[in-house]
Amino acid sequence: MSKTILGIYDLTEASFLSGASLTLIDGPLELGWRHSGLTSDFIADAMALPFSASKTLHADIHHSIGYLSNELIENAVKFRQPGKIMIEACVIAGVFLMRVSNDIDIETSQRFQDILTKILAADPSELLIGQIEANAASDATGSGLGLLTLLADYDARMSWEFEPLAGDRIKLTTTASLTLPLASNG
């Protein structure tokens, strides 16, 4: 089985050589839900630091980076197979870039690819409202609602790579970019 790429292909080639690189490893850390909030707070604090001269601008950038980071790391924590979560982040030319890699099982991979195919074929704002209605009726989770908020409310650009590994595992690499609102007059 070969690698499957969905979303914006160019993002898969983005370089993260000048930024932050973090690896969360299973074991004594007892990797769990609360690491997503802690880690996304750290990424937002670190990446928004150069913008602290303007309070309004800083708050906006800090929030957008924090929200995107939290959603991507929550997904990694929620759907991963045991093993590490690799996180890279940087800001280049007014664009925040983030990449998260972790292993998932084949069923999760297939379900996620089906959701993404549906998301990428539609208008995210319309699909977001439709998905909210569907979730309210069924109490379902794992519907891609978090990704839809990123695409519809934050104008995030995203790509997903599914790479088959040995032992029925798939390496999922998600890359996202956000154009930072540098024109704000805060």
Place this chain on the structure above:
Amino acid sequence: MEIRYENFRIWTEDETVFFDGVLRLAGPEAYAPIYSLALAALHENNERVIFDLTGLEFLNSSGINLLAKLTIEARTLAVVRLVVKGTARYPWQSKSLPNLKKLYPQLDLQLA
């Protein structure tokens, strides 16, 4: 009624449900107690219910889903006028709260 955790607090005063702090719980099960508290407010007040989010610094997408479910519940009840008070101080509110009005156009969204 009050639900308090280390970084958030949700409580009711008369017809108002206050949401304060940073809310990023893991999903519908984790949000169930908060859903029940706000749902009770919708069912117990016959005229108007206010969700005051002006102290809610951060809400993850599972929490946004919770607000959407409550909005749909208010739409179903129809007799209750739902007011959502927010603030532009926390950027997520200007980005995501207008979606609630798309779900329920009669909702009174006040973003100060």
